[in-house]
Amino acid sequence: DAGVIQSPRHEVTEMGQEVTLRCKPISGHDYLFWYRQTMMRGLELLIYFNNNVPIDDSGMPEDRFSAKMPNASFSTLKIQPSEPRDSAVYFCASSVDRVNEKLFFGSGTQLSVL
């Protein structure tokens, strides 16, 4: 199994630009999570999906952030417009059939907003 696949690995953009992060979960996993890692807050959950349906988006910082999961094998996290404080590592993760069991993480996207 290829694991959770994220793209791009690195993204450098200018303030105000739209940023789209992509994720392919492990086949057969029912849950998909988007996390953000910062030094101050560690790993923060932004949003998670169950069977492609958004369940909890209370961690999404602002309306500038949106996430979609059009099918079981693909999800996007979009930031529009981006700001320097959005700079962080964004991780996608999936799990088989429970929201609180062990998660399988992708390698992350390092986002830098200048």
Added chain:
Amino acid sequence: DQQVKQNSPSLSVQEGRISILNCDYTNSMFDYFLWYKKYPAEGPTFLISISSIKDKNEDGRFTVFLNKSAKHLSLHIVPSQPGDSAVYFCAASKETSGSRLTFGEGTQLTVNP
């Protein structure tokens, strides 16, 4: 409101010695706890877990201890190896209600040869 806290941002130990990583939580409803390890430029990977019905769980060199009354858990690595150098995250949830995982800030462990 940081419900799961790892108060030590970093820890340095000598190869062969014991590494002890600590984690505190505030929500008494948490009943399932996990540790993840993260290498640079990689995503976190699951290491070991423990349910609140137990106070200890072992897997090879890794042992997790849970003290429910103190709302404290710890990860012991014995003996420590240079390859254990990584960031370690603890996470907690209310398993019975299916709540999502809450992660701590992480502790950078460095094992010196």
